[in-house]
Amino acid sequence: MEFKDYYKVLGVEPGADDAAIKTAYRKLARKYHPDVSKEKDAEQQFKEVAEAYEVLKTAEKRAEYDELRQYAQQGRPFEPPPGWQPQSQGGFEGNFGQSGQDFSEFFESIFGNASHAHRGHAHGRSHGRRGQDVEMEFPLLLEETLQEQAKQVALQIPQYSADGQPLPVLNKTLNVKIPAGTGDGERIRLKGQGVPGIGGAPNGDLYLIIRLVPHPLFDVEAHNLILTVPLAPWEAALGCKVTVPTLSGKINLTIPANTQSGQRLRIKSKGLINKLGGQGDLYALFRIVIPAQADAATRELWTQLADKAAFDPRSEWSKSR
């Protein structure tokens, strides 16, 4: 086990006063808190910072740590001195909701096991401990949001024995109904399907967090969908009929003559549905594409067009000068 230099973690001098430690912690917590941060490894970084602060913020724990720090030698594995007993117990109560709850092996070797202390406390009050909730992302295709879906969810749930020891994970397969119109980021709660409770306490819940899978063809804009439709220059100029995909089968679309690149055509009620029974629209967004290569005959036709069409695509530029 490696000795953790909590002062280094917080970026303060070993002689730093409480105010400096608090400032350093708050600054790092804002940077790495998993609810706030998009930094790489934010969660792990925050755990380190929270653990360092847990020790250095209380005079008692800090004094114990400082004492051990004298024994620790750079680059050598760390072992607590024989007969070491943590003095500052009972510092773990009221820590509900904290993200950095599971402390390192190093921390536990010095100060004991926070979660065990907590469990022991709960037993003393002669009731068990409710199982933890589990969150899991669940991918959903855009097509699957149009109707209620019966899905199977396979997951592994950790379990603990009455004295808090980990048991082999529980493999579960659940049948879940996902309502029509479910959107990205929505949560579905499966009551009692989280971590089993201890000592007769209720199980935790399972939350499925819906993630809409990006579609290869359609872009999402609120409840509307956008389909980019490539057109040949002559199709855009003359108008044409094109078969286009929607989430629920193909439809024929009439492209009017003189359609511009970037122009949109609304196809009513072919978008995503909402829970109130309404449905968004599908927009066809046109993009004019030119053949990558042209043979001599085609080039000749383009040349004729260039000669005959009196068209200045950059007329806007001369106006603005």
Next chain:
Amino acid sequence: MSSSYLQMNVVEFCQCTKLPQAWLIEIVEEGILEPGGADPEQWLFDMQAVAVARRALRLRQDLELEWAGIALALQLLDQLEQLREENRQLRSRLSRFEAEEQD
């Protein structure tokens, strides 16, 4: 966005989020959660609210913030998330329009 098809009352909500009831009232007063209903007996919370409450609780514990600061942080984080999502969508649309760069 709401998931009104599954709701919890105050007791169940506090159990589920480990939020003391007095704090829940403060959170609602601050506008962090909007459960609807005139008094706490009638409040109903959806699944989104569970996530918001837990996040608020973590921010309070870990960043040592007041509820007013948490309300502001959550609002700004929400806006940031919306902008990121919008940015992602616009980039995706742009990529369909932009051709490969040519030498």
